Amino acid sequence: MNTDLPLSLIGPIISMIFGVSFFIVCCHISESRRYLWLVALAFFGFGLAATLQVLLIPQDIGKNIILSAALYTLGAQSLCEGLLQRSGQRLGSFTHILTAGFIMVVIYIFYYIDRSLIVRIFILNFGFGALFLMVAIRLRSLRHGRSIDRLVWWVVLVFSLHFFPRTLVTVKLHASTRAAFAQSPYWITFQVTMALFVAILAFVLLTAALVDVIDALKVDRDHDALTDLLNRRGFERQAKELLHQNAGDDSINLVVCDIDHFKAINDRYGHPVGDSILKEFARLLQNSLRSIDIVGRIGGEEFVALLPDCDKEAVFFLVERLRRQLQKKRYQYLPADHEVTASFGVAGRLLKEGLWDWFARADIALYSAKTSGRNRVFLHDRVAGILDRTPEHHE
Missing domain, CATH: 1.20.1070 (Rhopdopsin 7-helix transmembrane proteins)
Structure with missing residues (x-):
């Protein structure tokens, strides 16, 4: 040939x-x-x-x-x-x-x-x-x-x-x-x-x-290497895309949450235990929220979630379920009676408000939840101000 x-x-x-x-x-x-x-x-x-x-x-x-x-x-x-x-x-x-x-x-x-x-x-x-x-x-x-x-x-x-x-x-x-x-x-x-x-x-x-x-x-x-959630950069990018697509929609809520006494857990039980708690909390976030929600870890023990097409009552239902699930969970390397809890700040969207200005209002609500005893859900309302929406404290 x-x-x-x-x-x-x-x-x-x-x-x-x-x-x-x-x-x-x-x-x-x-x-x-x-x-x-x-x-x-x-x-x-x-x-x-x-x-x-x-x-x-x-x-x-x-x-x-x-x-x-x-x-x-x-x-x-x-x-x-x-x-x-x-x-x-x-x-x-x-x-x-x-x-x-x-x-x-x-x-x-x-x-x-x-x-x-x-x-x-x-x-x-x-x-x-x-x-x-x-x-x-x-x-x-x-x-x-x-x-x-x-x-x-x-x-x-x-x-x-x-x-x-x-x-x-x-x-x-x-x-x-x-x-x-x-x-x-x-x-x-x-x-x-x-x-x-x-x-x-x-x-x-x-x-x-x-x-x-x-x-x-x-x-x-x-993405955050430890929890596989979005990091601050990833959350900001996806959040801005969603807000741009829903420019006139005010049925979007922002939730900021922080694990209570996390530094004390790290100091007493070590960083590997702290990391396992962060991973488990991230898993709870993903399982408790919806697939359309945008969830990220933006700090050491601080997490944020953007919930589109979700009114305040629905937000409180989702957040409260998450708060109770975390409180009930037990960890292998912690004492059996040790509760890990988290505090939550919620803020509804104000049209034309920037993402991080919006985040700041939710963060103020989170700070109020932590200074009021932790393991609570607080709302930053544009009319009524800061409100405790934890069921056992909300009348």
């Missing part, structure tokens, strides 16, 4: 270059992008398989066919698995084993037992097309995601579908002309389309990986 050797090697070389590029990228990014190792293996496997076919390594035709088919199959399965893992899914070992086993058995049969190039071409291409189409179906939710996710989905879909018409057209031409395989329309078309799709798919996946890394850095930047 030495005729038109330079043209035949374009696709394999491009594929292996991208495979090496993905391997290099994998060595310099977070472990959370481990799916890229599979993508790197896929591109390198595709390129190596085509190179072995072009250079006829090994020279025994049967061994060459079996080895290249195995590498193509490995590459296709690695790419499918990598694409799925990027979205938190898996194809499953059983599917991989069944697919690879079927393809290799059929390739073996239709070379050594009932030799048919046409059948082998159909099995490989239709098999890979069906495999990638199944992945595209599994990833259909990406159509409603970020721009890069939509692009990935469409590229995978087109890539999966192109196997069918390309194979039908080129096999028909090959069968009618009876040309040598290396010079057949099928092989030339295969090399050109492979080079094109390899380049497009690789560029899209490299771009997606870059976007994933940037988004992960943004998440790390905006």
